[in-house]
Amino acid sequence: MAHAQTTTRKKLIADWQTLNRIFIRPEDDVARKALVKYMEQILFGLHDFLQRHVGITEEASLKVLADRFTDTRLSEQPEKRLADVISDLVNEIAPHAVNVASPYFIGHMTSAIPYFMVHLKTITAALNQNVVKAETSKVVSVVEKQVLAKIHRLIYQKNDAFYAEHVQSPYTALGGFTEDGTLANITALWVARNGLLPPKDGFTGCESEGVAAGFKAHGIERCVILVSRLGHYSLCKAAGVLGIGNRNVLAVDVDRHNRIDLNAVKKIMAAIEAEGGRTRILAMIGIAGTTETGTVDPLAELAAICARHQIHYHVDAAWGGPTLMSRKYRHLLNGIQNADSVTIDGHKQLYMPMGCGMVYFKSPYILERIAYHARYIARPGSVDLGIKSIAGSREANSLILGSALQIMGSQGYALLIEHGIETAQAFADEIRARALFELVSTPELNILTYRVCPPGFKQRLQTADTDLQKQLNAQLNEINRQIQVRQREAGNSFVSRTTLYPGNCLENPVVVLRAVIMNPMTNTQILNEILDEQQAIYRQMKTGS
Numbered sequence: 001m002a003h004a005q006t007t008t009r010k011k012l013i014a015d016w017q018t019l020n021r022i023f024i025r026p027e028d029d030v031a032r033k034a035l036v037k038y039m040e041q042i043l044f045g046l047h048d049f050l051q052r053h054v055g056i057t058e059e060a061s062l063k064v065l066a067d068r069f070t071d072t073r074l075s076e077q078p079e080k081r082l083a084d085v086i087s088d089l090v091n092e093i094a095p096h097a098v099n100v101a102s103p104y105f106i107g108h109m110t111s112a113i114p115y116f117m118v119h120l121k122t123i124t125a126a127l128n129q130n131v132v133k134a135e136t137s138k139v140v141s142v143v144e145k146q147v148l149a150k151i152h153r154l155i156y157q158k159n160d161a162f163y164a165e166h167v168q169s170p171y172t173a174l175g176g177f178t179e180d181g182t183l184a185n186i187t188a189l190w191v192a193r194n195g196l197l198p199p200k201d202g203f204t205g206c207e208s209e210g211v212a213a214g215f216k217a218h219g220i221e222r223c224v225i226l227v228s229r230l231g232h233y234s235l236c237k238a239a240g241v242l243g244i245g246n247r248n249v250l251a252v253d254v255d256r257h258n259r260i261d262l263n264a265v266k267k268i269m270a271a272i273e274a275e276g277g278r279t280r281i282l283a284m285i286g287i288a289g290t291t292e293t294g295t296v297d298p299l300a301e302l303a304a305i306c307a308r309h310q311i312h313y314h315v316d317a318a319w320g321g322p323t324l325m326s327r328k329y330r331h332l333l334n335g336i337q338n339a340d341s342v343t344i345d346g347h348k349q350l351y352m353p354m355g356c357g358m359v360y361f362k363s364p365y366i367l368e369r370i371a372y373h374a375r376y377i378a379r380p381g382s383v384d385l386g387i388k389s390i391a392g393s394r395e396a397n398s399l400i401l402g403s404a405l406q407i408m409g410s411q412g413y414a415l416l417i418e419h420g421i422e423t424a425q426a427f428a429d430e431i432r433a434r435a436l437f438e439l440v441s442t443p444e445l446n447i448l449t450y451r452v453c454p455p456g457f458k459q460r461l462q463t464a465d466t467d468l469q470k471q472l473n474a475q476l477n478e479i480n481r482q483i484q485v486r487q488r489e490a491g492n493s494f495v496s497r498t499t500l501y502p503g504n505c506l507e508n509p510v511v512v513l514r515a516v517i518m519n520p521m522t523n524t525q526i527l528n529e530i531l532d533e534q535q536a537i538y539r540q541m542k543t544g545s
């Protein structure tokens with residue numbers, strides 16, 4: 001709580017005078033200097049840190065770290081000056097965090113971000129607008145509507161008249177910002193649920209009367225959500241939160257390419273129909289870039305099925321959505337324009353800082369299903385964005401995204417997307433060329449899975465019956481698990497690990513290494529080094545060291 005000017009090491013005390021000085025006051029020159037000084041300390045401190053530590057993280061285990069953070073008492077008086085806090089964060093915390101910016105960090109959907117994102121995030125923090133209502137955000141509320149319309153147009157490509165009508169209409173909404181993809185999916189399914197159980201004679205709708213009353217009024221016993229086995233677990237959370245029950249998220253089999261199997265979809269739908277209307281489909285989900293394999297479901301075919309049966313069609317493009325900006329690859333998402341709702345994450349392939357999700361709707365009227373017109377906050381026709389969102393108070397993520405789109409242009413993003421897809425293809429070729437490895441899922445976007453599978457195993461697997469396959473896979477699973485852990489612990493590079501079920505055979509799990517290529521600095525040379533390291537770890541394991 002001590003002020004910037006205080007340099008002597010006197011005891012720190014929280015007093016009213018100092019408190020007054022720490023709040024942002026544009027008219028005060030001292031406050032101004034303090035802001036600049038500390039920003040330099042942070043940015044250069046972190047910059048130097050990233051230069052010194054090219055690895056992923058320092059070696060201390062999570063357990064060791066946990067033991068250092070056990071004091072639960074709140075100190076009554078200030079403990080540290082800002083300068084010391086910043087030094088601690090830069091020197092003590094950052095080294096034990098994860099260097100997600102490293103081009104050797106290819107295990108997750110989080111990577112380096114353009115430096116200007118830090119500046120843009122700082123602006124939103126400094127302005128501290130609350131987008132819940134116009135009275136606390138004014139122009140930011142209209143910027144948000146404009147940015148939403150731009151991405152809506154990228155997805156749905158409606159005509160000029162459509163966007164002229166809706167871009168700033170207080171009565172309609174093209175989508176909304178959320179904190180992340182999970183909440184975007186929940187929002188989409190919330191809208192779908194209220195659409196499945198709408199008001200009717202003597203029933204005011206499930207939002208007011210609850211799901212049980214909704215089921216009763218509409219004469220149904222259960223509703224289900226259809227998604228492939230590779231669906232993100234946020235969909236299960238959604239079913240839980242919305243009172244549907246997460247075991248009613250039905251995992252549909254996938255085909256050889258990890259896309260939802262349309263025959264399996266038809267079978268499940270026929271079985272549901274045979275129940276005579278007691279079970280209804282709340283939503284069908286197409287995934288545009290599955291979290292584990294990056295594959296895209298047959299979006300157009302799913303759209304056609306949903307249109308025929310009047311089912312809410314949601315496309316989870318949390319990962320793959322920005323592919324739409326690449327002229328070269330946008331066709332991979334063909335059919336997304338027919339989705340009733342679409343999720344896209346800003347903090348994934350739009351390279352925004354945590355956390356930014358978005359949900360979009362084909363119909364500008366559909367969000368009315370979840371509108372809350374609280375008396376004191378939002379009258380009908382008000383531009384207050386908090387009327388139609390799960391969140392109440394919310395930061396101005398649209399300022400970050402809107403500015404980033406201006407700085408990058410869709411072509412800038414397209415280059416990043418294309419680099420990821422093409423580098424993943426080159427990586428797949430390299431894996432195929434190495435005898436020790438086996439490519440498990442071919443990259444469609446920029447995610448692929450593979451495993452260490454020595455030639456001896458490969459040969460035996462080819463002729464093995466199911467039992468022997470299971471045995472061999474169990475051995476390989478252990479090998480791959482160990483390789484992934486050892487590589488992670490060595491801290492030079494990071495590839496993640498997941499379990500797939502080829503042929504939808506739940507008794508025959510296959511542990512795979514998973515690579516997500518999104519960092520523009522990740523190139524084939526680096527990827528080769530990562531394979532070399534895995535190869536070396538395998539050899540060490542074999543010689544028992």
Ligand SMILES: *Cc1c(COP(=O)(O)O)cnc(C)c1O
Pocket residue numbers: 109179180181182183185232234287289290291316317318319345357
């Ligand atoms: C990442 C992801 C999500 C969840 O997004 P969060 O931002 O982590 O909540 C949902 N669906 C898919 C396909 C994803 O890849």
